[in-house]
Amino acid sequence: xxxxxxxxTGCGLKAIHTDILRKLPFxxxxxxxxxxxxxxxxxxxxxxxxxxxxxxxxxxxxGIFDRGLxxxxxxxxxxxxxxxxxxxxxxxxxxxx
Numbered sequence: 407x408x409x410x411x412x413x414x415t416g417c418g419l420k421a422i423h424t425d426i427l428r429k430l431p432f433x434x435x436x437x438x439x440x441x442x443x444x445x446x447x448x449x450x451x452x453x454x455x456x457x458x459x460x461x462x463x464x465x466x467x468x469g470i471f472d473r474g475l476x477x478x479x480x481x482x483x484x485x486x487x488x489x490x491x492x493x494x495x496x497x498x499x500x501x502x503x
């Protein structure tokens with residue numbers, strides 16, 4: 407949907423330069439969409455495979471009716487945001503004299 411080539415948006419391991427992060431819009435759930443938002447700002451995203459171990463203790467608190475629904479709503483918001491975003495043209499000063 408977002409065309410960001412991300413294989414696992416739910417993966418919590420993401421590294422990003424602070425100066426790029428400060429350019430991104432902030433909302434609850436931004437972490438799910440960092441690759442798409444970084445690409446929108448004109449930067450390149452690199453994906454690295456990680457080894458994810460199985461859960462040894464406890465149980466997942468992730469469910470389709472609580473956090474899953476919010477993720478779908480956030481996805482719709484980011485899709486809309488990316489379609490509406492316009493870049494400001496670069497302006498250069500021309501000096502006479």
